[in-house]
């Protein structure tokens with residue numbers, strides 16, 4: 001293991017994450033295919049949980065205190081198509097805030113590892 005700054009620090013820490021999340025949800029809510037999912041959401045609380053989640057996922061000092069992602073997204077009818085649009089907006093946001101391509105790829109790779117928790121299981125069944 002190399003002793004180097006975390007991905008969180010390299011992209012600019014708290015300030016960058018806060019900016020990314022704000023910008024990102026603006027795009028998500030502007031997307032007619034995604035906006036309906038968020039009609040009943042408390043966006044303020046969602047942004048707060050996402051800042052925490054992203055901080056933790058990028059090895060920042062935060063500890064994510066929200067619901068398990070599988071639970072939070074269960075029964076919402078989110079498909080791979082929605083997930084891909086969502087991450088596409090994230091990708092564009094990361095580029096627009098000025099991250100290097102290598103960092104963008106690293107962030108997206110981390111977020112993609114959660115796809116199975118987000119997409120399409122209606123109820124828990126074995």
Ligand code: HEM
Pocket residue numbers: 034037038040041042045046049050053065066067068069072073076078082083086111112114115118
């Ligand atoms: C990897 C991608 C994603 C991550 C990391 C993520 C993360 C989160 C987090 C941390 C929460 C808050 C949970 C809590 O309140 O405890 C949440 C809630 C939610 N997410 Fe996601 N999410 C992702 C993808 C999606 C997608 C693709 C959709 C819909 C198209 C979506 C729709 C929602 C909705 C509707 C809520 C609930 C908002 C509310 O009612 O408060 N998420 N998500």
